[in-house]
Amino acid sequence: MSDPILEVRNLHVHFDTYDGTAEVINGVDFTLDEGETAALVGETGCGKSVTVKSVMGLVPEATIPEGEIIYKGQNVLDLSDAERHARRGREMSMIMQDPMTSLNPVLTVGEQMTDVLKWQGQPRMSVTSWVRDKLDRGSDAEYRERAVEMLSDVEISAPERVFESYPAELSGGMRQRVLIAIALLSEPDLLIADEPGTALDVTTEAKVLDLLDELVEERNTSVLYITHDLGVAREVSDRINVMYAGEIVEQAPTADLFADPQHPYTRGLLDSIPSLSTGIGDGIAGHLPDYTDAPEACRFADRCPHAQPECREAYPYPRETGDDHNVACHLFEGRPAHDRHADLAADPVDIGVPPWEASDASSESDAVADGGSHS
Ligand SMILES: Nc1ncnc2c1ncn2[C@@H]1O[C@H](COP(=O)(O)OP(=O)(O)O)[C@@H](O)[C@H]1O
Ligand code: SF4
Ligand SMILES: [Mg+2]
Known part of the structure; x- marks a missing residue:
C-alpha cells in the first residue's frame, strides 16, 4: 500500500452567522493515498466544498476549533498563510465548482x-x-x-x-x-476536483471526466474528487467517502461500497440511482439539518427510515465493519474506526441488526424450512 498524501483527522469547521455558530464540519476523517483517486460524495449543502476549501486554506472566514489536515506528513494548519499560499498551485491545485466565477x-x-x-x-x-x-x-x-x-x-x-x-x-x-x-x-501532486462536471451537459461531463482520468493517470496525480452523484464516484474513484451533514457516514474501497452498502444514507443515495437501486426505500425524503442547531446524536435521524429513540440520544461513532470499511450507524457493530473513540467498544448501543439483513436472513431460513417440509 502506498503512503498517504493527505490525511484529514477529526476536522471541525465552524462559521459565525447571524443565527449563531454553524457547526458545519463535525469530526471528519479520511485518507487519500498517493496516486489514488478518492471521492467525497453527498448531497448539496452537506459540506463537501467547505471540507476541501479547508484543505486548500481557502475559508479564511471559518474557524477550525479541532482537527488536523496532514499533507505529506505535515499538519498544514500549523503553517503560516504565506507558506500555505506557496503550496497552492505548486503542490496542490483545485478545480472549482463554477468555471465562470x-x-x-x-x-x-x-x-x-x-x-x-x-x-x-x-x-x-x-x-x-x-x-x-x-x-x-x-x-x-x-x-x-x-x-x-x-x-x-x-x-x-x-x-x-x-x-x-x-x-x-x-x-x-x-x-x-x-x-x-x-x-x-x-x-500538482494533489488535485482537488470540486464537482468539475456540474456546469456541463451529460455528454460533455463524461468527456471531461475521461480526460481528467487520463491526465492524472499519466502524471500519477492523487485526486480528491467531489461529487453529489454516487454513479460518477463509482466511475472515477478507488475509494469513496460518503458525507452527510458535515460527517463521514461511510467509507470503503469503491467495489466494497457497492457490493455491501451499509449506512442507511448510502443506501438511500443508491436508491436515487435507478440502475443501482437496493430496492429498499425510494431515495431520501427530507432535508439537511440546520447547522446552527444540528442534532447532538445521529444527524441523519430525522430522515432515517430505521431510526430508533437511541439514535437521537447516543452519537453513532464510526466503526470498522469490514476490511477498510467504516460505518457510523448504531445498526452496525465493530471496533471503533478511530483511536480517539477506543473506549466505545465497551459500551455499544444496541438497536438490533439492519432490517434488510434481518429480512435476508429470515427469507433464507424460510427457504430452508420450506425445503425441510417438502422432504
Ligand atoms: N462562509 C460561510 N459562512 C456560513 N456558512 C457557510 C459558509 N460557507 C459554507 N457555508 C455553509 O456550509 C454548508 C455546506 O456548504 P458546502 O460545503 O458548500 O456544501 P456542498 O459543497 O456539499 O454543496 C452549507 O449549509 C453552507 O451554507
Ligand atoms: S444511527 Fe439510527 S438514525 Fe442514524 S443512520 Fe443509523 S439507524 Fe439511522
Ligand atoms: Mg460544493
Whole structure:
C-alpha cells in the first residue's frame, strides 16, 4: 500500500452567522493515498466544498476549533498563510465548482495561465509589481508555449485562439477544460476536483471526466474528487467517502461500497440511482439539518427510515465493519474506526441488526424450512 498524501483527522469547521455558530464540519476523517483517486460524495449543502476549501486554506472566514489536515506528513494548519499560499498551485491545485466565477473575467485565458506559471510557489505579490510585470511582456514566449501545449492536452482544438480569448467568449465545456488545464499546469501532486462536471451537459461531463482520468493517470496525480452523484464516484474513484451533514457516514474501497452498502444514507443515495437501486426505500425524503442547531446524536435521524429513540440520544461513532470499511450507524457493530473513540467498544448501543439483513436472513431460513417440509 502506498503512503498517504493527505490525511484529514477529526476536522471541525465552524462559521459565525447571524443565527449563531454553524457547526458545519463535525469530526471528519479520511485518507487519500498517493496516486489514488478518492471521492467525497453527498448531497448539496452537506459540506463537501467547505471540507476541501479547508484543505486548500481557502475559508479564511471559518474557524477550525479541532482537527488536523496532514499533507505529506505535515499538519498544514500549523503553517503560516504565506507558506500555505506557496503550496497552492505548486503542490496542490483545485478545480472549482463554477468555471465562470473561478476564472477572472477581465483577463484572457492566456494571461491567467501565464500568471500561474510565473507566480506559483512565489510569495504574494503587490499590485504594483503585478502591473509592472504586465507591461514587461518580453519574457513570456516560453510560458505561452507551455500554456498552449496544456490547452491542447485538454483537447481544446484551437488552443492559440482560446489562449487569446476572454472567459465570456468560451462555452461552458470549454471553460471547464480551461480550468482543468490551469489546475494541471503546475503539475500538482494533489488535485482537488470540486464537482468539475456540474456546469456541463451529460455528454460533455463524461468527456471531461475521461480526460481528467487520463491526465492524472499519466502524471500519477492523487485526486480528491467531489461529487453529489454516487454513479460518477463509482466511475472515477478507488475509494469513496460518503458525507452527510458535515460527517463521514461511510467509507470503503469503491467495489466494497457497492457490493455491501451499509449506512442507511448510502443506501438511500443508491436508491436515487435507478440502475443501482437496493430496492429498499425510494431515495431520501427530507432535508439537511440546520447547522446552527444540528442534532447532538445521529444527524441523519430525522430522515432515517430505521431510526430508533437511541439514535437521537447516543452519537453513532464510526466503526470498522469490514476490511477498510467504516460505518457510523448504531445498526452496525465493530471496533471503533478511530483511536480517539477506543473506549466505545465497551459500551455499544444496541438497536438490533439492519432490517434488510434481518429480512435476508429470515427469507433464507424460510427457504430452508420450506425445503425441510417438502422432504
Ligand atoms: N462562509 C460561510 N459562512 C456560513 N456558512 C457557510 C459558509 N460557507 C459554507 N457555508 C455553509 O456550509 C454548508 C455546506 O456548504 P458546502 O460545503 O458548500 O456544501 P456542498 O459543497 O456539499 O454543496 C452549507 O449549509 C453552507 O451554507
Ligand atoms: S444511527 Fe439510527 S438514525 Fe442514524 S443512520 Fe443509523 S439507524 Fe439511522
Ligand atoms: Mg460544493
